[in-house]
Amino acid sequence: MRFLQPTTWAEALEAKTVHPDAVAIAGGTDVMVAVNFGRLRPAALLDLTRVGELQEWGTEDGVVRLGAGVPYARVITELGDRLPGLAMASRTIGSPQIRNRGTVGGNLATASPAGDAHPALLAADAEVEVASVRGTRTIPISDFYRGVKRSALAADELIAAVRIRPPSGPQQYSKIGTRNAMVIAVAAFGLALHPDRRAVGTGIGSAAPTPRRATAAEDFLAGELASAGLWESRAELPATTAARFGELVASAAAPIDDVRGTAAYRVHALSVMARRTLGWAWTEYRTSKEV
Amino acid sequence: MRLTCTVNGSAQQVDDVWEGESLLYVLRERMGLPGSKNACEQGECGSCTVYLDGVPVCSCLVAAGQAEGRAIGTVEGMGSEETLHPVQQAFLDAGAVQCGFCTPGLLVATDDLVTRSLAAGAPPADAEIREALAGNLCRCTGYEKILDAVKLAAQRMAAPTTGAPR
Numbered sequence: 001m002r003f004l005q006p007t008t009w010a011e012a013l014e015a016k017t018v019h020p021d022a023v024a025i026a027g028g029t030d031v032m033v034a035v036n037f038g039r040l041r042p043a044a045l046l047d048l049t050r051v052g053e054l055q056e057w058g059t060e061d062g063v064v065r066l067g068a069g070v071p072y073a074r075v076i077t078e079l080g081d082r083l084p085g086l087a088m089a090s091r092t093i094g095s096p097q098i099r100n101r102g103t104v105g106g107n108l109a110t111a112s113p114a115g116d117a118h119p120a121l122l123a124a125d126a127e128v129e130v131a132s133v134r135g136t137r138t139i140p141i142s143d144f145y146r147g148v149k150r151s152a153l154a155a156d157e158l159i160a161a162v163r164i165r166p167p168s169g170p171q172q173y174s175k176i177g178t179r180n181a182m183v184i185a186v187a188a189f190g191l192a193l194h195p196d197r198r199a200v201g202t203g204i205g206s207a208a209p210t211p212r213r214a215t216a217a218e219d220f221l222a223g224e225l226a227s228a229g230l231w232e233s234r235a236e237l238p239a240t241t242a243a244r245f246g247e248l249v250a251s252a253a254a255p256i257d258d259v260r261g262t263a264a265y266r267v268h269a270l271s272v273m274a275r276r277t278l279g280w281a282w283t284e285y286r287t288s289k290e291v
Numbered sequence: 292m293r294l295t296c297t298v299n300g301s302a303q304q305v306d307d308v309w310e311g312e313s314l315l316y317v318l319r320e321r322m323g324l325p326g327s328k329n330a331c332e333q334g335e336c337g338s339c340t341v342y343l344d345g346v347p348v349c350s351c352l353v354a355a356g357q358a359e360g361r362a363i364g365t366v367e368g369m370g371s372e373e374t375l376h377p378v379q380q381a382f383l384d385a386g387a388v389q390c391g392f393c394t395p396g397l398l399v400a401t402d403d404l405v406t407r408s409l410a411a412g413a414p415p416a417d418a419e420i421r422e423a424l425a426g427n428l429c430r431c432t433g434y435e436k437i438l439d440a441v442k443l444a445a446q447r448m449a450a451p452t453t454g455a456p457r
Contacts, residue, residue, distance in 0.1 A: 003292055003310040003356040028352040029334055035311045036332040036351060045310060049357055095426020096400070097349045098334055181425030182335060 002044035009053045009131075012158060015046055017133045020155040022046040026054075026069050027101030029094070030110045046158075054105070054160070064166060065129070068105025068159040075104065083164055085171030085190055089120040092175045095182055105159045108144065111151040111210070118145070118211030119190030120173055122203030127163040132156040138163070145210035168196035170284040172277035175205070176261075176269050186261040189249065189273040193281050195231055198222060202274070207253035207266045217248035217274065234286045242275045242282075249274035296358045298322060299368030314353035315339045318365060326366035326395045337427035340396035341365045347403045349426075366395035369402065378402045381444035382437075389431035397427045397437060405445045414445035 004022060006012040016022060022044035025031045034040035048054055054069030057079065064082055066075070072090040076099070080087040086104070093099055093116045107117040108128060118141075126141040130153055144152050153159065171192045177183030188205030200221045202214040224241045225231050250271035255263040294317060295304045305321045313332075318324045318341070327350055328338035334349040341350045342364030350363075370376035375383070378401050388394050404423040408415040415423065420441050429437060 001310040003354070005356060005359070025354055025357070028354055028357070032313060032352040032354060033333040035354075036313060041311070045354060045356070047354065047357055094334065095337065096423055097337060097340055097347050097426045098352075100346050101348050101352060181422075 001042065004044050004046045005050055006046070006048075007050045007052075009051055009160070012046065012048060012051050013131055013133050013156075016158050017156045019044045019046070024048055024109060024158055026103045026106045027071060027098075029098050029102040030106060030112075048105075048158070062165065064164050066104060066162045066164065068108070068161055069103050070105075072099040072102050072104070082166045083120075083124070084167065085120040085124055085173055085192055086117060086164065088171070088173035089116050089175075089188075089190065092116055092173070092177075092185075092188075098182075104162055108151065108159055108162070109153065111145055111149050113145075113148060113208060113210055114184050114188075114206040115211065116175065116185060116188060116205065119188050119203030119205040120171070121162065121164070121190075122211055122213050123171065123190035123192040123201035124164050124167065125192075125194075125201055128152075128159060129161040129163060130154075130157045131160045132158070136160065142213060145212070148209050167192055167194070169193035170281040170288070172281045174273040174277050176273070184260060187253075187255070187266040187269045187273070189270055189277060191274070191277040191281055193285055195285065198226055198231055200225075202249060202252075204249065204253055204270060206260075207255040207270055209254065212252065214249040214252035214274070217245050217252060220248050221245045221278070236286070237278070237282045242278050245278055246271035246275035292356065294355050294359060296360060297362045298324065299364060308355045310354075310356065312355040313351045314341070314343075314355055314358045314363070315350035317355045317358070318350060318363070324365055324367050328392055328395055330392065334426075335428070336393070336396070337400060337424075338393050338396040340399045340427065342399060342403070347400055364399070366398050369398060376402070377447045378405065378440075378444045381447060382440045385436050385440035385443050387433060387436040387440035389429075389433045393427055393429040393431075397424065397429070400424055400427050401441050401444060405441065405448055408445065409449055414449060415441065 004015045023042040024046045026048050054067045057066045075090045076087050104117050107115040121141045128139045128144050173190050175188040176186040185206040187207045190203035192201035200218040250267045255266035257263050292308050293306050294308045330336045330338045332351045334352045339350045370379050
């Protein structure tokens with residue numbers, strides 16, 4: 001095994017081209033588990049923790065560009081106001097020790113259906129910026145997940161950053177697990193209301209081969225809010241609308257039975273989480289000032 | 292490969308490190324520092340918690356090469372048998388040590404929590420303690436005594452003159 005330790009982004013991309021079978025490592029919270037248990041013996045580890053560009057975030061044209069190597073702990077402390085949904089998801093991850101190391105870039109690279117950041121990224125319409133020596137491309141988050149732990153990343157590419165537009169409305173996140181820390185989600189749900197474009201964003205976690213949106217639920221809710229004039233009136237949301245939204249979110253899932261829960265439980269939990277997060281988000285929208 | 296880093300303030304250099312090795316393995320098996328414990332090897336239990344450039348991490352999830360040039364702090368650097376660290380003394384006084392396997396990780400995590408809390412102006416509240424130590428498992432289930440120990444440590448570290456001998 002080789003240990004590659006580039007100190008610049010250009011060096012990192014060069015290394016990935018020369019060693020396409022190298023496994024990138026940042027916080028190590030996925031990669032080192034696999035190495036420790038003998039499940040992963042890559043030809044090389046490509047350590048990205050020395051690449052300064054990856055450890056930064058900034059705002060470009062109103063969009064937050066979150067470097068792939070920024071740990072969850074910093075998403076929580078530095079971006080809680082700009083990226084509330086992702087910060088909420090980040091708070092549910094692991095323990096302080098894990099949040100000090102684990103990164104959104106790593107969550108994307110692993111592309112586990114249970115990755116906690118994914119529902120929040122889907123709901124917020126994030127984009128993934130990936131690069132190789134061939135150039136840089138931006139992948140809409142919905143196109144990034146290609147199967148269980150498979151993504152649109154090519155063998156010579158690395159994840160540079162995630163681009164997320166700060167919300168124009170409330171965001172919520174909910175996760176089911178057996179305790180309040182150190183759990184892989186049984187099921188998770190992310191919600192974003194986008195009043196600026198009269199749209200709704202959703203993200204389902206741990207309940208399908210990949211993280212996915214519930215597009216029928218999004219279209220239904222956006223349609224109801226528009227036809228009843230609720231975006232403008234900020235009136236109470238009919239209980240039937242919230243219940244139907246929950247049903248449509250649940251019907252978008254394709255879960256399996258596994259050690260963490262049954263498919264039937266996951267479907268039920270999703271309908272409850274979708275209804276509740278919508279309730280919280282709508283209450284926040286009703287009580288927030290018009291912008 | 293060769294690894295050079297600082298551990299508990301002392302420069303360390305070890306050779307023949309396997310590229311897939313964890314920092315925990317290097318500390319325990321190559322540097323003679325077995326204080327950090329090896330239990331789950333997947334970041335679940337916190338018994339291998341060390342400071343990496345001042346930040347608490349699971350050393351089992353840090354690839355050895357990632358520690359190159361970094362400053363590591365382990366439980367061995369907290370105190371000596373003659374002069375215990377106030378967190379160590381508080382764990383003893385509160386009866387928070389049973390089998391002791393989780394203790395080194397809890398000591399590092401507690402030291403980080405109490406230091407940060409006091410720097411911010413107040414000892415940690417119960418909810419903060421539970422959140423901060425959520426990644427440290429004690430299978431003797433001595434959590435109530437551990438909570439007592441953290442509060443005792445915070446009290447003594449806020450007013451060291453009234454605490455245990457340092």
